[in-house]
Amino acid sequence: MTDAFAPDATYHPWDTLIDSLVDTGYGVIHNALPPPEIDALLEEFEHLRHHDQLQRAGIGRGKEHQLRDDIRGDSIYWLNHNGPAQARYLERMAAFKDALNYALFLGLFEFEAHFARYPAGSFYKTHVDSLQGRANRMVSTVLYLNQDWPADAGGEMVIYDPNAPERELERVIPTANTLVCFLSETIPHEVRPTTRPRASIAGWYRRNASLNGVVDPAR
Numbered sequence: 754m755t756d757a758f759a760p761d762a763t764y765h766p767w768d769t770l771i772d773s774l775v776d777t778g779y780g781v782i783h784n785a786l787p788p789p790e791i792d793a794l795l796e797e798f799e800h801l802r803h804h805d806q807l808q809r810a811g812i813g814r815g816k817e818h819q820l821r822d823d824i825r826g827d828s829i830y831w832l833n834h835n836g837p838a839q840a841r842y843l844e845r846m847a848a849f850k851d852a853l854n855y856a857l858f859l860g861l862f863e864f865e866a867h868f869a870r871y872p873a874g875s876f877y878k879t880h881v882d883s884l885q886g887r888a889n890r891m892v893s894t895v896l897y898l899n900q901d902w903p904a905d906a907g908g909e910m911v912i913y914d915p916n917a918p919e920r921e922l923e924r925v926i927p928t929a930n931t932l933v934c935f936l937s938e939t940i941p942h943e944v945r946p947t948t949r950p951r952a953s954i955a956g957w958y959r960r961n962a963s964l965n966g967v968v969d970p971a972r
């Protein structure tokens with residue numbers, strides 16, 4: 754197996770991710786990580802799920818936070834360094850941040866991510882991940898953890914054209930080891946209704962902003 758992260762690797766698939774991000778505002782790569790790391794992430798996630806560690810995800814922040822099944826139906830767990838697989842993923846994404854900053858001059862300095870489980874029948878309606886001008890979440894990432902995903906299972910992530918929101922640019926099948934990256938403020942996207950449980954890690958590179966003198970809270 755070739756490790757794309759070996760220092761002497763001549764071809765680095767994550768480079769193509771950055772190129773597409775610069776060109777089109779989004780990018781998709783397959784075989785993003787060494788496969789054992791995907792297995793380990795899934796195992797850690799399943800362990801957390803069986804120990805009731807997942808919480809229903811809501812929309813809006815702070816006082817505006819609310820649960821809305823009609824908009825988003827997943828349950829989540831925020832990654833931390835307690836589990837070795839999570840810790841390694843956070844390290845990988847921290848390393849990728851430097852490459853992103855170099856290519857995009859975004860001044861990113863933090864990465865936050867959560868596991869997400871969409872039960873059968875759930876979805877996430879079209880949205881953008883960050884309000885324009887808020888300079889908070891800058892780049893969104895989603896890594897999928899589903900080993901088998903039949904073509905008719907639904908649950909695709911659809912990316913829409915920011916200038917013509919009804920125009921579909923890409924339909925991403927949520928199969929294990931596919932990684933999507935997109936600009937948080939501009940790219941509308943949705944999770945189509947899934948017919949089977951769907952596992953992923955959604956993550957965001959942030960640039961903390963001071964809003965009316967109040968520094969943006971961690972989350």
Ligand SMILES: O=C(O)CCC(=O)C(=O)O
Pocket residue numbers: 869877882895909910942943944953955
């Ligand atoms: O799971 C996905 O494909 C996307 C999730 C998403 O859009 C989000 O959590 O903001």
Ligand SMILES: [Fe+2]
Pocket residue numbers: 880881882893942
């Ligand atoms: Fe999103």
